[in-house]
Amino acid sequence: MKIKDDFLSLCVLVALACAAQYSGTVQASHLMSASKIEATDGKVVFDHKCEACHFDLSSEKKIGPGLAGLMKRAKFKNGMSADEYHLRRVIDRGGKDMPPFRGLLTEKQIRDLVAYVKTL
Numbered sequence: 001m002k003i004k005d006d007f008l009s010l011c012v013l014v015a016l017a018c019a020a021q022y023s024g025t026v027q028a029s030h031l032m033s034a035s036k037i038e039a040t041d042g043k044v045v046f047d048h049k050c051e052a053c054h055f056d057l058s059s060e061k062k063i064g065p066g067l068a069g070l071m072k073r074a075k076f077k078n079g080m081s082a083d084e085y086h087l088r089r090v091i092d093r094g095g096k097d098m099p100p101f102r103g104l105l106t107e108k109q110i111r112d113l114v115a116y117v118k119t120l
Contacts, residue, residue, distance in 0.1 A: 035115060042116025045109045049101065056120055064098055068120050087114055 055066040073082045080086040094100035
């Protein structure tokens, strides 16, 4: 009886370990998929709201600065740290020659746009 109980306990532990491993894999792939979807949706936002003034695949200036490699730089052209917080701030409040998009973009659109710019 003792061996049977030990074997049953071992089987339960193995099943739980497998379930935990599978769950972690599903969660990680879901996060990657969500991020890709946000970036794809962000490209649509960029094309409708930003493309008139910014290149996305070049760092060359159009009306505003090109955004290729923007998040890999130490600072934006305005001197702010090149990070998600400051990118969201510029989108929300505008910049030197950039109008603010507060109230014109939803929180989801901003999140998607930031996800897209991070891929450039």
